Amino acid sequence: MAVTLGYKNVYRDPYGFPKWQEQGLPIRSIPAGLTSSAATPAGPQDDPSFKGWGMLWTLLGIFAGGLALNLTPCVYPMIPITVSFFGGRSAGDKPGQLGLVLHGLCYLLGLALTNSTLGVVAALTGGLMGSLLQSPLVLALVAGVLVLFATSLFGFWELRLPGGMSQMAGKSYTGYFGSFFMGLTLGIVAAPCIGPFVLGLLTWVAGMGNPWFGFLIFFVLSLGLGLPLFVLALFSGQLQRLPRAGGWMLWVRKLMGWVLVGMAIHFLRPVLPDFLKILLPVTVALTAGLHLGWFDKNEANFRAFSWLKALTGTACLVMATLWITSAVMQGPGIVWHPYSEQILREAKTQGKPLIIDFYADWCTPCRELEEVTFHQPDVVGLAGKNFTMVKVDVTKGGNPYHEELLKNYGVKGVPTLVFIDAEGQERTDLRLVDYLPAEQFLQRMRSITPPGK
Amino acid sequence: MKKWTSIFPALAAMALTVVFVWYIERPAVPKQATWDDVVAEAKAGGYRIISTTELADRYRTSPTAVTMVDTRQDWEFRTGHIEGAVNFPMEPTAWARWRRAGDLEKFLGADKDHLLVFY
Numbered sequence: 001m002a003v004t005l006g007y008k009n010v011y012r013d014p015y016g017f018p019k020w021q022e023q024g025l026p027i028r029s030i031p032a033g034l035t036s037s038a039a040t041p042a043g044p045q046d047d048p049s050f051k052g053w054g055m056l057w058t059l060l061g062i063f064a065g066g067l068a069l070n071l072t073p074c075v076y077p078m079i080p081i082t083v084s085f086f087g088g089r090s091a092g093d094k095p096g097q098l099g100l101v102l103h104g105l106c107y108l109l110g111l112a113l114t115n116s117t118l119g120v121v122a123a124l125t126g127g128l129m130g131s132l133l134q135s136p137l138v139l140a141l142v143a144g145v146l147v148l149f150a151t152s153l154f155g156f157w158e159l160r161l162p163g164g165m166s167q168m169a170g171k172s173y174t175g176y177f178g179s180f181f182m183g184l185t186l187g188i189v190a191a192p193c194i195g196p197f198v199l200g201l202l203t204w205v206a207g208m209g210n211p212w213f214g215f216l217i218f219f220v221l222s223l224g225l226g227l228p229l230f231v232l233a234l235f236s237g238q239l240q241r242l243p244r245a246g247g248w249m250l251w252v253r254k255l256m257g258w259v260l261v262g263m264a265i266h267f268l269r270p271v272l273p274d275f276l277k278i279l280l281p282v283t284v285a286l287t288a289g290l291h292l293g294w295f296d297k298n299e300a301n302f303r304a305f306s307w308l309k310a311l312t313g314t315a316c317l318v319m320a321t322l323w324i325t326s327a328v329m330q331g332p333g334i335v336w337h338p339y340s341e342q343i344l345r346e347a348k349t350q351g352k353p354l355i356i357d358f359y360a361d362w363c364t365p366c367r368e369l370e371e372v373t374f375h376q377p378d379v380v381g382l383a384g385k386n387f388t389m390v391k392v393d394v395t396k397g398g399n400p401y402h403e404e405l406l407k408n409y410g411v412k413g414v415p416t417l418v419f420i421d422a423e424g425q426e427r428t429d430l431r432l433v434d435y436l437p438a439e440q441f442l443q444r445m446r447s448i449t450p451p452g453k
Numbered sequence: 454m455k456k457w458t459s460i461f462p463a464l465a466a467m468a469l470t471v472v473f474v475w476y477i478e479r480p481a482v483p484k485q486a487t488w489d490d491v492v493a494e495a496k497a498g499g500y501r502i503i504s505t506t507e508l509a510d511r512y513r514t515s516p517t518a519v520t521m522v523d524t525r526q527d528w529e530f531r532t533g534h535i536e537g538a539v540n541f542p543m544e545p546t547a548w549a550r551w552r553r554a555g556d557l558e559k560f561l562g563a564d565k566d567h568l569l570v571f572y
Contacts, residue, residue: 004554005554005557005558007561007567007569008565008566010499010500010501010569010571011500011501011502011503011508011568011569011570011571012500012503012570012571012572013502013503013504013505013508013570013572014491014502014572015504015505015572016525016572017523017529017533017534019505020505020509020535021533023509025509025512025536027533027534027535027536028533028534028535028536028537029531029532029533029534289463293460293463294457294460306459310459310463313459314459314462314463314466317464317466317467318466318470320467321467321470321471322470322474325475326478329474329479330478443526446529447531449532
């Protein structure tokens with residue numbers, strides 16, 4: 001490359017450093033930790049993202065994240081409810097334009113308040129908030145609700161507020177409190193669904209231990225989440241008068257229904273037995289693909305529709321194939337040791353660096369780390385050769401030994417990966433609390449690999 | 454049933470996926486570059502080859518007359534490098550070559566006749 005830049009005397013030494021070192025020629029090395037940022041983790045008060053303009057940008061980013069959460073199917077069930085609640089209301093006692101805005105705001109506020117409670121609880125307990133939110137019981141409940149809504153979208157029953165309830169909304173709850181209460185209820189429905197997507201945020205908030213920040217962050221997040229619903233609420237009165245746009249609308253409803261079923265399975269996966277973990281998603285994807293692509297009878301008056309159906313169906317089938325082939329082809333993973341003082345001592349005497357993985361089945365980034373990063377051949381190779389890999393499984397709480405470890409290492413949530421160098425010192429700058437792709441994980445591993453190995 | 458004809462491309466796409474996944478994930482042994490490969494690459498790139506012994510000779514006569522550029526990753530550089538060498542991490546990809554050309558020119562300086570040794 002230097003040649004194209006016009007340099008004349010360009011040489012390459014193909015044997016490079018290893019041969020140079022072999023011949024005993026002068027070499028130099030930089031001790032690890034000198035050049036890399038060995039800064040101690042900053043507390044929330046020192047964190048630049050919480051000062052002046054930094055704070056504003058952080059909150060804006062979180063607001064955008066909340067908006068992005070609307071792309072997850074968590075909001076699907078809320079759409080028809082919002083429409084029927086506000087649509088029914090405006091048909092009933094027609095609050096003015098300003099009144100409608102105020103009602104929408106109350107609704108948004110209620111929604112935000114439930115989610116902010118989540119943030120405050122996370123900050124106050126500072127513990128494993130995820131385990132509470134992701135216990136098998138809660139997971140099964142959420143999955144059940146999702147499937148229920150899915151059957152509605154498939155057209156087995158029509159989703160609308162029970163007559164009594166809309167009557168109440170129209171009469172006794174005419175106050176803004178009615179809208180507020182509605183938002184509050186929906187927030188409770190949505191929170192466990194959104195939980196997994198914001199697990200990293202929860203761990204972060206828990207780590208700061210400041211309830212005020214916890215409240216603020218989740219309040220802003222839910223404002224972002226609720227904004228489209230707010231707009232929907234404003235227009236829901238008109239929306240009901242829109243004519244049905246033909247068969248393709250019904251097809252889109254079925255598509256949303258399948259997405260919800262997929263979601264339900266995604267939630268249930270951690271508590272499923274091993275063989276179902278692959279089998280169930282694949283079966284659903286296959287069924288969804290055949291249904292949406294070919295069995296569905298809906299027709300539309302534009303030609304592209306049949307293409308769209310076939311493409312969607314094909315995409316589902318390909319996804320199923322991808323999962324099952326990847327599962328079959330997946331190579332060996334990292335061999336983990338359970339945590340024990342003896343393993344730690346052995347690693348130290350052998351001069352091996354150590355990685356402790358605080359893991360739980362119900363945590364999505366943990367599983368992603370396990371399934372992707374810890375199955376990557378280079379990671380597996382390096383870990384097997386130079387590292388002692390230790391896993392602490394905190395899926396089931398209540399193990400006093402584990403509780404003590406969590407406290408000793410200052411673990412605020414999962415995943416947490418603790419890197420300990422060959423001398424037995426923790427490298428706090430390397431500590432990991434989120435998913436990391438294999439390439440970057442390798443870099444962290446290499447930075448504590450002893451030289452010459 | 455006319456609409457069922459589109460199931461055939463779908464099946465083909467599934468078969469393609471299987472092949473693709475197999476190709477990506479198949480266990481592969483990285484190829485060891487032979488001396489001929491190195492020479493051919495040098496010819497294509499327009500640079501010359503220097504042996505470690507010759508480099509060491511030149512280095513001993515005048516360490517400042519030769520600039521040694523270590524193109525490995527910084528963690529490799531940190532764990533051990535030739536004394537006096539400078540680190541310019543490069544991935545061996547066309548993308549990296551294109552992206553970092555400007556940086557390299559700044560890094561190497563204006564003296565186009567200086568002896569440069571990459572490793």
